[in-house]
Amino acid sequence: MSLTLSSPSSLVDLSFQVPTISAIFSVLTLHAGYNAAIVVVGTTLLGVAAGIIGVFALLRERALMADALAHSALPGLGIAFLVGTALGIDGKSLPLLLCGATLFGVLGTVVVQLLSRLRRLHEDAAIGVVLSSFFGLGIVVMSIIQNSGSGEEGGLSHFIYGQTAALQARDAFLTLGAAALTVIASTLLLKEFRLVCFDEEFARSDGWRVSRIDLMMMTLVVIVTVIGLQSVGILLIIALLVVPPAAARFWTERLPVMIGVSAAIGGVSGYVGASLSALFPRFPAGAVIVVVAGVFFFLSFAFAPARGVVALFVRRFLLRTRVTEDHLLRELYERLEQSNGDGDSLLRIGEGSRVVSLPELSTYRGSTPFARWLHRMLLQQKGYLTLTDRSTLLTERGYLAAARKVQNHRLWEEYLLTHADIPASHVDSSADLVEHTLSPEVVEKLKRKLRQRGTAVPESLHPLGSAFEREVP
């Protein structure tokens, strides 16, 4: 595996040793040895805990506060180590290090709060400065430890990028405790947390102590962050707090469901990430967990039915199709109406069809040839149009539908003219924007509100022509 710098082609070679099925199975079922099992269980629990409390942090817009918290913990770790060594205790004892981390992490968030309360700075500027300055202090402390020559800083730098391999049974129990605490506290305080997340003002006016509830929430965030430092690392723990909740947000509007989905995504990410890291050499668990969570995020972002991007684009496409179809039908109707000063007789050319020749439609509303073709095909499918090679025929059914659209449009025009004080020269384009949103009931209501016209199509309020030829009277 050891390749040299001089062979660039082999650098691109990203092949891996594929583990055997039995190895995969034994890791996933926690049978690959005590240590591997501890790591997988520990990170899964961490993922669940972070997924739960992350929901509240996200909804309270405190997500990046947790980042400042994690970064501020670095000098705490270093100083705790130095103090511990100076006092003759084992500098690397975990409780000591975590105490230091908690102390400085909390100090960092307090400084952020104080700075952003001064009103000269937005919170994110305060977060940025605190995060980088504390981290800088941490690096200074680390350089002091490094120069002291004890060679002990290696254990500390694991906290920066995280190292799950260092997890021991008591760490897993610590994580279990944190996860249990998070679950219990979030269940008991669900009402309170929900209240401050969604309507802080109401909570305040209803007599809740918002700052106390916030404090409890932040305490949980601090606990989960500090516990996660060892395995996932200072730089990446923010991902476990942000990514699963953000992914869960795409699936649901309901808080309890969102918490459940987020906890599940966090847990699965921890489980799969740690397992992958155990199976493939040199895949650091913290980073792999984050990447797995990221995959969940992008899947949700793309495919979630309610708020996903694909669903969004499909909805937009359908709406646009309907709008364009409406326009096409209306255009056809208005062409007929214009060419036909003396009754319908002239147009009854086809069998039960009305005809508009194709070239006339070529400038149709500036849409692309492909869109025109597509919409004609769609309308033909619906039985509104018959296409021959030279002309576009409007069927009887299409004629009725088109009449309905035109009626709709002109009712809107009339409404806008009489009730919204829009001049006749502008009313056409305004009606264009709103007409497609009319439900049949609203049309009925409008009709009743205006003069009763039955099913007749009102006359146009302005000269007709294509959208680009139309002139202001």
Added chain:
Amino acid sequence: MIDFLSIDLPPLLAALFAAISCALLGNYLVLRKISLMGDAISHSVLPGVVVAFLLSGSRAGGVMFLGAAIAGILSALLIEGIRRFGKVESGASMGVVFSLFFAVGIIAMEQAAARSVDLDADCLLHGQLESIFWYPPLELSRFFSWSTLALIPSEVVIAFLTMLLTIGFLKLFSKELLLSSFDPELSTSLGFSSTLLYQLLMVVVACAVVASFRIVGSILVISMLISPAASARFYTERMKTQLVMSVFFAAITVFCGYTAGAFGPLLFGYEHSVSIAGMIAVSGGVLLVFSSLLAPQRGVLARKWRQRRLALAVRSDDILALLYRTEEQGGHLSRSKLLAHFFLPKRTAHVLRQLLAEGLIEEHGVQLSLTPSGKARAEQCVRSHRLWESYLVETAAVDRDHVHPMAERLEHFNTEELEGALEQALGELPTKDPHGKEIP
């Protein structure tokens, strides 16, 4: 001297150039409340560097720079896309994108390390400030030859060019940037697309971050971006002044940080220097805290001082008015009674001492009384109080029983113009206040 030229000057210059370009851009980040975009971009740079290296197999500065810049811009676009299409709050969208990029970067780095390549993870966090050396020629005559210039470390050159690019960009688009920062709609409607400007700004920020992160590391560059501009905001409201101050602060943080990191430990008898990049970041934070506390008008202390001065002025008015009212009714006031009348007896005692020293009040035994000049001041105050009461009852239709506490607060607004306006509003000047007391 030669030590300074070869060991200290190059890193100082590199850090200075980087800090100046970051600080200038930081002004717009802070102003637009998108400070953390700098954070996000600098985190995202890691995978760009490593992937560029893995794909090209070269450690040439140009390739790494290109990879980092692409990653930075990509992350900015992705953050914007997720925010807009996923309707995710911008902080969360940043958190998701930059932590993901960073995770990918860490994995890629481990893979690179597996191929026995010394791409150091730590150097991405600390930068390589300490390793920038220059070997100047020994004779002065050869100082300005091409061969000497070619030996200038690439970090210094890149940082310098980035600084020129940044200054050029800001000069070229100064009014467009200003307009679109304060009023994006107006800017767009005038024909300077604010989204386009935003993206352009992000590209320049990405370039500055990439140039600086090789010097001070990917996390500490955030401090360079934000601290100077954030500190400058405590001194001025004007953009031009703020830009100039931020450059000044950038220089200060670099020099303080460098001195503290390189020479500070020696003062304490400690033989090694500590991380200079870390010290620069720390001095940025310290600068911000100092500015927020000590800035002349907007600092915490200045504000507290103003508040206290106001409180003391109000208290001295109140004491004089109280004495006036007591004497009006023919009574007398002792010191202990006066102190008992107000909250915070210590403050009252302090103000009383001042009033005695100024000769506005005299003390006979335990009795306090107004001197003629004190009486004139007190008259002003009571007059203002009673005029306000009349105004509130007659013009603002406040009930007579409720008018006193309101007038207590309003009486301290007693400039001459205001008094004139009050008299005008009252029409004929009343001689008695609503409670039937005479208006002096």
